[in-house]
Amino acid sequence: MRPRWRAHPVLCLRAERVSAMETGFVEIRNLHKHFGEVRAVDGVDLSIKEGELLVLLGPSGCGKTTLMRMIAGLEVPTAGQILIGGEEVDEDVPPRARGVAMVFQSYALYPHKTAYDNIAFPLQAAGMAPAAIRGRVQGAAKRFSIGHLLGRRPRQLSGGERQRVALSRAVVRDPKVFLFDEPLSNLDAQLRAIARYELKELQRELGTTTVYVTHDQVEAMGLGDRIAVMNQGKVRQVGTPQHVYDHPADTFVATFLGSPPMNLLEQDAHTILGFRPESFVPRQDIPAGTDAAVFQFKVRQVEYLGADRLIYGAVDTPHRAGQTVIADLPVTITTPVAEGRAYEFAVPRRALRHFDAATGLARDRGAA
Amino acid sequence: MALPREARRPFSTSVAPLRRRTLADREDWLGRLMLAPALVYVVALVGVPFALALALAFSSARSGSLEFSWVGLRNFWTILPDPQFHRALWNTLRFTLVSQALVIVLAVTAAHVLSAAFVGRRLVRFLLLLPWAAPVALAAIGWTWIFDSTFSVINWTMLWLGLTKRWLYWFGEPQLATAAIIIVHVWRMFPFATVITLAGMSAIPQEISEAAVIDGAGFWRRFFQVNLPLLLPIITVAVLFGVVFTSTDLSVVYLLTRGGPYNSTHVLSSLAFQRGIFGGDLGQGAAVALFLLPVLVVVAILMLRTARRAEVGA
Structure with a gap:
């Protein structure tokens, strides 16, 4: 059969889709979820590879949590298909x-159960023998170094400890897919960095396919094997953190990722020019011979942040004058910059991105 | 500290009369004033009768006479060996415990049904609350007809369904009268308990129920291991309320059976009424009525403590 498909221009396309299905462990096809008039998820196609950590990133209300809840089976899709491990999971698959x-944002631990019983609950539900449960729970607790806390109730645990109990409860059943719904957002900043590191290590060690929802781009960049950036119910771009950062598919992705976000300049009626603040440096700090675009940068304000300087100012293009631009100079660039003065700043041409002014879509996607 | 004179002048004439503090500004006195009616109400209608009942229980007062003399514990020594008193005490406990047990089961079931989304849910919720809002006397008349020795609809229905072969005289046989009283008590307390349980259910974070779903727990496991334990504090509040309401209730027994047949369904409050008002022995009536007081004080303390924990907890 197959050679005949290949020969046929339309069937050939179908053959490609079949092979794509074989690679993705979690397959999402044209998935929709509408709440009345609101299209929370509006036609999402996504293929999550076996063992990878895919981050769903987007602002609140972009549909990322709804998408995850449909994978979990907590929401029934309005239309579309979800496959896990090659099997379709529809509303008949609870x-x-x-x-x-x-793992929920609030951890959703059972407040009346001890940490031990919280972790044991999915195993009990699966009908496992108590002796086997004991071994698994203690194994999981040891992995997260909470063995001494197993007798306590959630109320008696700190935020970080609760998070570990929640992770133990997820890990203990050896699931096919992990779903994480902003599990770090309730931790304070210091703990969050450590937890992020540990989470990634855990996921690599277990090799379990993982979908991770967050609105925090730092978390997404740090954790994700790939990132799917969502906005208004649609996936705007899927790719490795570096690819999504360096080659944003549209102006939304360009400004959502990166802090400060990518600078966007109206170059002419049809084109928006984009470049990262860290690519925008004094002309003399660009190695000689680099092909670069030069701008007159009128500096309004300088912020010293220790490791780098943020410089706020404006540049003119023939199309529009006084467009706001931010430069992010690392501490290694020592060229003095004073407020209220104009300097020649430049961007290497390879760091320039071009977007269509009407659609916001990237022109130079070919670079991928 | 003084404002420049120019700044003050335009306001000085209009502000002056308002500068005095009014009652509305004086929160200490305003608070007392607004609490006063409630305080008067509680003292006059609860405090005075209660003190009177305490005094009467230790006296030989009789209705129709102004004579009043202290007799110490004599009233209590009289009622303690009285078999009719034993019967009433046992009935009070029995009616209360059995009806509250049934109320818990029904209320939790109804709360689960009503928390689900379905068409006409608001109407059902409204209908459910009706028994609680209906005046006891009106409801009791309705129930007297339902259990009537000639016209009982329950008898018709059961005969028609073949559940019974003989005609049941509800108020003529002690067991049936007991059942009838418990049914009416359940009917009265069940809406209140359902509403409280519903409120408790909406306080359980949705994520916890969802976590249980994802953890693979089926309906019964979720119910007994997650929902019910989390509802327990609030159910306790509902039950303790029910215990106080039911064990002190006079109206149901009085209006349905008047303690009959053969004084078999008397509870403490109806016995107290019979002894004190019909029998005229106020002292003995008060002693009977006060007998449950220590038990109810303990129940009330438990209730307040549980209610506080239910607020803070979860």
Whole structure:
């Protein structure tokens, strides 16, 4: 059969889709979820590879959590398909039959149960023998170094300890897919960095396919094997953190990722020019011979942040004068910059991105 | 500290009369004033009768006479060996415990049904609350007809369904009268308990129920291991309320059976009423009525403590 498909121009396309299905462990096809008039998820196609950590990144209300809840089986899609491990999971496949484990933003621990019973709960539900449960729970607790806390109730645990209990409860059943719904957002900043590191290590060690929802781009960049950037119910771009950062598919992705965001300049009626603040440096700090675009940068304000300087100012293009631009100079660039003065700043041409002014879509996607 | 004179002048004439503090500004006195009616109400209608009942229980007062003399514990020594008193005490406990047990089961079930989304849910919720809002006397008349010795609809229905072969005289046989009283108590307390349980259910974070779903727990496991334990504090509040309401209730027994047949369904409050008002022995009536007081004080303390924990907890 197959050679005949290949020969046929339309069937050939179908053959490609079939092979794509074989690679993705979690497959999402044209998925929709509408709440009345609101299209929370509006036609999402996504292929999550076995063992990878895919981050769903987007602002609040972009549909990322709804998408995850549909994978978990907590929401029934309005239209579309979800496949886990090659099997379609529709509303006839309840969450317990999907082999997914979820960590909630609030951790959703059972407040009346001890840490031990919290972790043991999914195993008890699966009908495992008490002796086997004991071994698994203690194994999981040891992994997260909470063995001494197993007798306590959630109320008696700190935020970080609760998070570990929640992770233990997810890991203990050896699920096919992990679903994480902003599990770090309730931790304070210092703890969050450590937890992020540990989470990534855990995921690599277990090799479990993981979907991770967050609105924090730092978390997404740091954790994700790939990032799917979502906005208004649609996936705007999927790719490795570096690819998404360096080659944003449109102006939304360009400004959502990066802090400060990518600078966008109206170059002419049809083109928006984009460049990262860290690519925008004094002309003399660009190695001689580099092909670069030069701008007159009128500096309004300088912020010293220790490791770098943020410089706010404006540049003119023939199309529009006085467009706001931010430069992010690392501490290694020592060229003095004073407020209220104009300097020659430049961007290497390879760091320039071009977007269509009407659609916001990137022109130079070919670089991928 | 003084404002420049020019700044003050335009306001000085209009502001002056308002500068005095009014009652509305004086929160200490305003608070007392607004609490006063409630205080008067509680003292006059609860405090005075209660003190009177305490005094009467230790006296030989009789209705129709102004004579009043202290007799110490004599009233209590009289009622303690009285078999009719034993019967009333046992009935009070029995009616209360059995009806509250049934109320818990029904209320939790109804709360689960009503928390689900379905068409006409608001109407059902409204209908459910009706028994609680209906005046006891009106409801009791309705129930007297339902259990009537000639016209009982329950008897018709059961005969028609073949559940019974003989005609049941609800108020003529002690067991049936007991059942009838418990049914009416359940009917009265069940809406209140359902509403409280519903409120408790909406306080359980949705994520916890969802976590249980994802952890693979089926309906019964979720119910007994997650929802019910989390509802327990609030159910306790509902039950303790029910215990106080039911064990002190006079109206249901009085309006349905008047303690009959053969004084078999008397509870403490109806016995107190019979002894004190019909029998005229106020002292003995008060002693009977006060007998449950220590038990109810403990229940009330438990209730307040649980209610506080339910607020803070979870």
